[in-house]
Amino acid sequence: MDVRALVFDVFGTVVDWRGGVAREARRLLGPAVDAPALADGWRGQYVPSMERVRSGELPWTPLDELHRSSLDEVLASLGVPGVPRPVRDELVLAWHRLDPWPDVVPGLTRLRESHVLAPLSNGNVALIVDMARRAGLPWDLVLGAEIVRHYKPDAEVYDSAPRLLALEPAQVLMVAAHVDDLAAARRRGLRTAYVHRPDEFGGRQVPPASDPDADLSVSSFEELADRLGA
Amino acid sequence: MDVRALVFDVFGTVVDWRGGVAREARRLLGPAVDAPALADGWRGQYVPSMERVRSGELPWTPLDELHRSSLDEVLASLGVPGVPRPVRDELVLAWHRLDPWPDVVPGLTRLRESHVLAPLSNGNVALIVDMARRAGLPWDLVLGAEIVRHYKPDAEVYDSAPRLLALEPAQVLMVAAHVDDLAAARRRGLRTAYVHRPDEFGGRQVPPASDPDADLSVSSFEELADRLGA
Structure with missing residues (x-):
């Protein structure tokens, strides 16, 4: 070669990604939330959300925005209500850390x-x-x-x-x-x-x-x- | 801010760029060539060659290729004949060094x-x-x-x-x-x-x-x- x-x-x-997202979820949402389940659920949205761009259903959208959209769904599926918008925005930056x-x-x-x-x-x-x-x-x-x-x-x-x-x-x-x-x-x-x-x-x-x-x-x-x- | x-x-x-291109020209073409004049002449082709891309006359062309094209003209204008193709290709890499x-x-x-x-x-x-x-x-x-x-x-x-x-x-x-x-x-x-x-x-x-x-x-x-x- x-x-x-x-x-x-x-x-x-x-x-x-799993350990880092779970760490940031614990830091931002507290111990009551199942942080590894949040990481797994969020990552589960990864391929389907990109597929919407790949198929042409969505125009080009950077991953931060896809993460931001799918987070709401993941929080709802875990029964975590009422996370303020600035905390959700900050949580998207877990993927940067x-x-x-x-x-x-x-x-x-x-x-x-x-x-x-x-x-x-x-x-x-x-x-x-x-x-x-x-x-x-x-x-x-x-x-x-x-x-x-x-x-x-x-x-x-x-x-x-x-x-x-x-x-x-x-x-x-x-x-x-x-x-x-x-x-x-x-x-x-x-x-x-x-x-x-x-x-x-x-x-x-x-x-x-x-x-x-x-x-x-x-x-x-x-x-x-x-x-x-x- | x-x-x-x-x-x-x-x-x-x-x-x-001027010192570096002249240094590489001396190394590759020998002392008979006016190396600073070659650097100046080559750089003189820079804006016109990009203008051909900006105007749409040429499709997108990376700078290495523009340098490769303009080099022949510069060598001719300096009266430097017969530089072998591998030496001209190597000279284009002066801009990387x-x-x-x-x-x-x-x-x-x-x-x-x-x-x-x-x-x-x-x-x-x-x-x-x-x-x-x-x-x-x-x-x-x-x-x-x-x-x-x-x-x-x-x-x-x-x-x-x-x-x-x-x-x-x-x-x-x-x-x-x-x-x-x-x-x-x-x-x-x-x-x-x-x-x-x-x-x-x-x-x-x-x-x-x-x-x-x-x-x-x-x-x-x-x-x-x-x-x-x-």
């Missing part, structure tokens, strides 16, 4: 010596920038859905990485903890690396240990750095 | 503590990323012409900064050594800071010491950090 750039799925792959898995910063720091690094997320640019500044994620640039106004798995998102980096698709390695994201990247000619994140769903569902269709399967970003000789 | 993000012109403002002015890295490092930092250049993304990695420019993300497929001073480029950062235009400060770039940014509601770069043109033309229409005029990025309390 002649890989020059690595692009990363973010929610689940780089950061622990997610912590990386422990191997992420050391792994990215090593990988960046030899490779261009960019997120390729459905998160909007402001969200990804806030997260990177808070967590110290050493991205070279921010790629992803909002840049091209398409959500993954639309081809436009994957195609944008080699196009903007002036590389061949096979010189770009997509890193993700989700086999469907990697399959979509492969269809656009990118190389793929699967990262096993057993705790993404808090044990409610256990992802596979490896992806036989990926070029690499690893259990951490540090192992990825080892495998790429970084 | 409630400024949250700083966006920067790059060629002339952040890096010394420009050195920052001495105050840039210390100034940006201070500014980044309190502000989001991004280039807002006509340089294509791969060029800006290569330059940043080589020079250690601590950008949070890469904004600019290629992201929106418009060249400055088109409004789309300036508008993209607050839009993608989820800020109001007046929360974004455009930093440039060129009054026309700042005037265009102001027309889109951005705040502006002028940086005096007396050596940009190697003394052939001396830019004004300050811009009375800008919110700030400074002589270095370190002074800018002082003025913004960073």
